[in-house]
Amino acid sequence: IAAQFKEAGLQPMGKDYFQKFTHDFKDKGRMNLTNVIGMIPGTDAQLKDEVVVVSAHYDHLGFGWPDVHKGDEGKIHPGADDNASGISCIIELARNMAKTVKPKRSIVFLACSGEEAGLIGSRYFVEHRKEYFKGEIFADLNLDTEGSLFDTKILVLNANSAKEWKFIFMGTDYTTGVKSEVIDKELDASDQVSFIEAGIPAVQLFTGPTLNYHRPTDTYEKIDGKGLVKVAIVSKEVIEYLADREDPMHYTGPAVGLQKDKAPAVAKKNRQVSTGSVPDFSYGGSGVRISSVIPGSAGEKAGLQANDVIQAVDGVATDDLKAYSDMLKKYQPGDTIKLKVLRGNEVKSLSIVLGER
Numbered sequence: 427i428a429a430q431f432k433e434a435g436l437q438p439m440g441k442d443y444f445q446k447f448t449h450d451f452k453d454k455g456r457m458n459l460t461n462v463i464g465m466i467p468g469t470d471a472q473l474k475d476e477v478v479v480v481s482a483h484y485d486h487l488g489f490g491w492p493d494v495h496k497g498d499e500g501k502i503h504p505g506a507d508d509n510a511s512g513i514s515c516i517i518e519l520a521r522n523m524a525k526t527v528k529p530k531r532s533i534v535f536l537a538c539s540g541e542e543a544g545l546i547g548s549r550y551f552v553e554h555r556k557e558y559f560k561g562e563i564f565a566d567l568n569l570d571t572e573g574s575l576f577d578t579k580i581l582v583l584n585a586n587s588a589k590e591w592k593f594i595f596m597g598t599d600y601t602t603g604v605k606s607e608v609i610d611k612e613l614d615a616s617d618q619v620s621f622i623e624a625g626i627p628a629v630q631l632f633t634g635p636t637l638n639y640h641r642p643t644d645t646y647e648k649i650d651g652k653g654l655v656k657v658a659i660v661s662k663e664v665i666e667y668l669a670d671r672e673d674p675m676h677y678t679g680p681a682v683g684l685q686k687d688k689a690p691a692v693a694k695k696n697r698q699v700s701t702g703s704v705p706d707f708s709y710g711g712s713g714v715r716i717s718s719v720i721p722g723s724a725g726e727k728a729g730l731q732a733n734d735v736i737q738a739v740d741g742v743a744t745d746d747l748k749a750y751s752d753m754l755k756k757y758q759p760g761d762t763i764k765l766k767v768l769r770g771n772e773v774k775s776l777s778i779v780l781g782e783r
Contacts, residue, residue, distance in 0.1 A: 427462045427484060427537045430517045435524035436464025436535055439558050449546050454491075461547045462537040464520060468669070470530035475561030478668045479534045480519060480661065481548060481617050482512030482569040483541030492543050493640050495700075496759075496782040501642040506649055508639065511573035513537055515658045522662065529669030531564055541570075541617055548617035552624050565668050565675050566628035567661060568618035575633040575653025579607040580660060581707050584618050586610040587679035588627035598663045604656045606631075607708050611746055612680060625682040627675040631657055635704050637720055699757050699780040701725040701765075705747050713737045713768065714750045728778035731769065738766035754780075 428443035439445075445461040462484070468474030486505030490498060504510075516535050523533070540546025555563055565588070585591040585608040595606045621628035633653060638644040668675075702723020709715035713735040719725045736744055740763050744750040757763060759782035767774045 427513065427517065428464075431462065431464035431520055431535060434464075434517070434520035436520050437467060439463050439465055439534075445551065445554075447550050449540065449543075449550075451543070459539045459547055459550075461539060461551055463551075464524075464535045466524055466527060466529060466533040468530055468532040469528050473530040473672075474532055475559060476531045476564045477534050477555075477559050477561065478529070478531050478564050478665060479536055479566040479621070480516055480569065480665050481536040481538060481566055482516045483509050483539065483547065483617055484513050484537045485539045485542055485547075486510075487542060487640060493783075495641060498642055503640065503642055504645050506644050506646040507573035507636065508571045508644060509541070509569075510646070511571060511633075511649060511654060512569035515569045515572055515654060515661060518654075518658050519662055519665070522658075523665070527666060527669075529666065530672075531669045532559075533665060533669050538617055545617055545620045548620035549623075552620045552626070563621065563624075563626050564671075566618055566621040566626060567664055567668070568616055568621075568628060568630040569657065569661060570616040570630055570632060571635075571639075572631060572633050572654055572657045573649035574636050575656060576650050578634060579605045579708070580657060581632040581634060582606050582608045583615050583630040583632050583707070584609075584612070584622060584679070585629055586612060587618075587622050587629065587677060588675045589678050590675050591627070591629055594664060594667060595660075597667070598660045602656075602659050602663055604660050606660065609707060609710075611710075612748065622679045623682065625677050625679070627677050627679070631661065632707065633657065634707060635717070637704060637718065639704075698783055699754055699759050699761070700783045701728075701730065701754070701778060702781060703730055705750075707747070709735075711735070712745055714744055714747050724778055724781035728765075728776045730765070730767070730776060730778070733769075735768040736765055737768055737773075740764050741766075 487503040538547030616630050618628035618630045702720040702725035703716045704718045706715040706717040715735045765776045
């Protein structure tokens with residue numbers, strides 16, 4: 427990645443492109459981690475010390491740590507969609523922009539490590555930003571899981587972090603012809619959360635979940651290459667706009683510090699159970715709408731279907747995807763739960779024996 431940044435013409439922040447640090451895990455001990463960072467310096471005397479970040483994580487799961495599904499232990503997880511796709515986009519953006527764009531604000535290209543283990547790299551970058559920049563980070567555009575667009579809309583996650591995001595992407599819809607859908611619900615998703623925790627407007631571009639998420643089947647031949655081009659085109663428009671915008675961005679996310687575990691010492695807690703369903707991230711109503719159900723899974727055996735809306739788990743309302751995911755963390759594989767499901771205009775009760783992730 428550093429070689430690609432250098433060839434593209436990005437400048438290092440210091441003597442090289444590497445931000446090296448260590449992190450202590452209870453289950454792994456002390457580990458050496460590295461973020462890869464390049465930049466395009468700003469040109470405006472008043473704004474050049476402020477920074478626009480375009481980020482993507484380059485780590486994945488290796489042979490399964492820290493999140494492995496039953497039966498996939500010891501198998502290579504290639505991570506083509508999650509997140510070689512995002513890294514490919516920021517490298518292409520660097521090639522396209524480094525030698526031609528003269529932004530008012532500085533643009534930082536951040537390839538971070540440790541996302542799968544709890545946003546470790548991006549949190550370190552945000553916490554140590556004052557060591558590198560005189561000004562504040564203006565905004566972050568995070569690219570994670572961009573390889574499955576096909577003919578759908580780009581999802582813009584965590585758009586509730588600034589009121590301007592909605593209008594920015596209305597603009598890119600018009601200028602690029604690539605349609606997006608702004609999701610303003612609060613989600614505990616990817617590296618953009620590290621910026622939101624510090625009160626910095628940040629969003630993630632996302633092309634939607636697939637059945638290959640965190641599995642050995644996340645391989646390159648399934649990637650929508652034309653879709654990656656569309657994501658990169660939209661990203662370039664957004665980054666250039668943010669870098670030259672003279673008005674401030676108004677942070678409207680959660681209170682600073684409320685989301686963050688101040689000293690994450692272990693990998694982020696993943697739930698150990700599975701219903702075998704893939705959520706529809708674009709759904710804006712109450713509950714969790716299902717986009718697809720994995721064949722042979724617990725959900726299929728229980729009769730769960732695509733377009734079902736899960737409204738409650740064991741009588742407790744599931745208002746949104748985050749609440750639903752947090753609720754499932756309380757259960758163990760083999761537990762039986764009751765799902766209240768809206769199917770069309772009919773409310774159904776499904777009994778499901780939870781599978782192991």
